[in-house]
Amino acid sequence: MVSTAAPLMAQIVMLAVLLAMRRWLFALMLAPSLIGCAAMLLAQVARRRARDRDARRGHDVESERREAIDDSTRLDLLDPLQLEGLIGLRPEDDALAWRTVARRWLGPASMDVPVGTSALGEPFHLDLERQGPHALVAGTTGSGKSVLLQSWCLALACRNPPDDLRFVFLDFKGGTAFRPLERLPHCVGSVCDLDLAHATRALRAIESELKRRERLVAEAHAQDVRDMRGIAPPRMVIVADEFHALKDQLPDMVPRLVRIASLGRALGMHVIACTQHPAGQVGADMKANMSLGLCLRVRDGVQSTELLGSTKAAHIPPSMPGVAYCNDGASVRAWRCAATRDIPRLVDAVTMAARFHGCVPPPPLFTAPLPRRLETLPASPGADGVPFALGDDGVSLHVASLPVGRGNIGVIGQHGRGKTNLLDWMARYLAVTDACGSPVIRRTYRQTDGYVTYDARTGTVASGVPETAAPGAHLVWFVDDADPLLDPFGDDPLCGLLRRSLDDAGVTVVFATRTSRHVRIPEHCPIRVVFPTGDRATDQMNGIPADVWTSFGTDDMTVPGRGALIDHATATPVQCVSFGPARHTVA
Template structure:
């Protein structure tokens, strides 16, 4: 009644003051509000229930007292059971009966013969083993608890329990650990794991979030193509994907631009078999309303104050959990609020190894990674193996591997199609242009049907060398028959700035500009600036080394979106460039190859 009586008393005093000072208009304005407060107070008095007085009395108890915990239980609607502080949990191995066999994998392997299920025993409740079904009670979960409450142990036990019931063909994990990587270091070895990142490498973490968005889109397309409503109705059902995030608030603070991707997963994940488990120390204000609306499963371990508990449970009971009961929690799934205490694994490494052995017994290969680490600072190319791989993808034999490409999610070897037109390499001194030409020369040296030439400026003079000449191809070409399918000549030109000058009049410039328009010749030229480069007249493919100056990089053709991901490491790393071809752009790391004995001779201009 204090909350209603205080405003009533305050407005009464104000009305009396206005009447004493004869401010009739202000008194008239206050009177309706005074009448409303009086009516609300009378209505509350009439509707007050017997249990309300007991609740008001409990409001005066000190925080954390036994009386408050009892009052929290009494305030529940009859669906609350037990107290997590009084529960004692066995180890996860004992809970699942794994301690009955010295070879744990022999207990795990038969479990995967049953139908996949997201129902997992994670600990004990008042009535015995306690199970959480992420698919039925979720599809997403929010876990909260202060430091030392047992959040990380709960996440580990929960993931292990799900892995015990589902083979890697039915369940996959992605771990996002923003607590330095300590929480999921052991779980990374699970055959179910398709990715694990931590906050020590934010580029890697951003790749994981982009990969998750790409996976969501892929599953949407599968469902749309087969005209079904959910992923499990597909002819070839996809495995469920559980994304586990420890310290969600740190992810939100360090990668705020990527939170929308997680919100989209929370909105669409139920029908697409994608589940989120977000863990945080303080749930107040950390999870947006759009995301929280789809998180129907709330697990609250010990928190510091009743407000944090009320955010997930509707009252402050989790604040009364004893600090001597790590792993104790209240679980609210929208229908009931139940006490539980999670069971920790006494040897998590042995249990992970047993799950891996069970996968090997079933002949299940480890799941393919959902994303890869970022580009390395250097990349050594095996010429023989790379050329064999290129030959399988290009029947004409004119795809030359030269770099490692990064599409923002995964990395793969890039190859240049020599029939696709000229190639311009743009970058400052020391960025790796000459190394790129060396790599192309080494990789194309022994290609059949191709003559390779290399020009570079030595002592102020442009010197041209013949690196490889296919005499048989030349005879076939000059005999009057049809030209070979591969380009007849590959010309690698370094320091070509002066040759592109439209006012250049020397013989080298004339031959160079004529070769740019010759369809039987592919010219790969390197310049320091793009001042005289015309696209697509001079080249259809460009390799641009960023300078760090935004205006120059934009003029060279690097898209603003890609340039926004460029940092100091990209500028400082030799050979780091952007490949622009066919309207697409991606980061790449130029390859180097092992030196081979030279096999060339000087040619006249």
């Protein structure tokens, strides 16, 4: 640097003298040399600083490596503890573990639980409320992430009753991590990546729960759920294993978890996200709300630095799974996770304690998607109309009904989708309940016979079609294969009768057609059951909204009974109940 600086100083002096003597041309000729010397000096300074920085970094990395080895050695010398020993539920100490769990539930709820041992041999606690409210867990395959999540959840369940704590498990590793914990009375939902439709429902349900809690806090005029004395909803912990897989397979759903992470503290909702690579696979918006970082062994120092601010976790020996570092913003501490000796035993103890306390099982946060085939319907007391299917609101299933007396009902779909099945089911239901007079008009398989009228109450062939209802009854017509009867140029004698009935407020016409070519929507049928064809334009013309049509998968376009219930301005995906064809006899 001195050898470069000396010529530079000499040229500066020469430039000053030339400027003083007003030798402008000589001064201008000296400028390129002066600039070159200055650039060389700056380059040497930058290289010198880079070497110093690399030396310091190498010293820091070596120092962190030695500290990590020392921490691992101290933890390895300690006797490995089981979770049962940390929470006082060892079989040799307490043969009836449920009594200890039930006794602990009598105290105030707390998120502060022991989950392992520190490098000093003391119990290591994690407090998701004080250190969180959310946590990010990182570690490579085999580092002990699943064991950590299982022990943490079991410790929380043994400390808090189901009335104060709920779990939602999102396992994107095939469902192996949380399957033993699904029997916990705290669990209100568990999904895995083997059923992405189910996982999507879970995330929608979590977002709906977030909005529900926002309304509760607003109605109580409180700042957060802790101010809602006596009416506060239980805390909810959403545990997502292999978060990077969730991001890859359901990228549109990640913003829902980000929103929960940003608003969850005030609403009593906590997120524990687990991933193999925190750098690059967890967005900045998500990490900004993850105050608690738990890093097990990772493959490189970049991943460790992302979570801890140091490379210590990259130097954990592979032979020591469960060793981790905890960064809670105040300090970085080494600890070792305690494994559970017998998970089923602890789950049984928690379940028995819940029975002893008389805890009412919480309703599931979400249900499974619509089944491919529905043999029976659950009881639906007080149903408004004829229950005929299971409806899906995107989160849970409910019994869907077709109202009778609020307008005509159209059933539109191709052959084999379940139109006749639906008409038979409705006619038999009304006949059994004796709700109204209900003749059925349906075409026989022999085209020469034309239309044959059946009386659903007696199952016999009728001689004609009544044009008016009996006193005190509402007339309902069920017309199968109604395409020719709706044709404006049809010459069948029933065409005129059907047109008059469609305009008669005292008659409800339930008709089935293959297409909506001759159907005036909504004049003919403000209420419809549409079985999708797979053609977007055709289905939307029949009334299926774009969002409902998009929710149908490829299989939904061919599953018998899978359709959409359109009741005026609302649309709901449904799966119709299967019903054997009615047997009719001649009177």
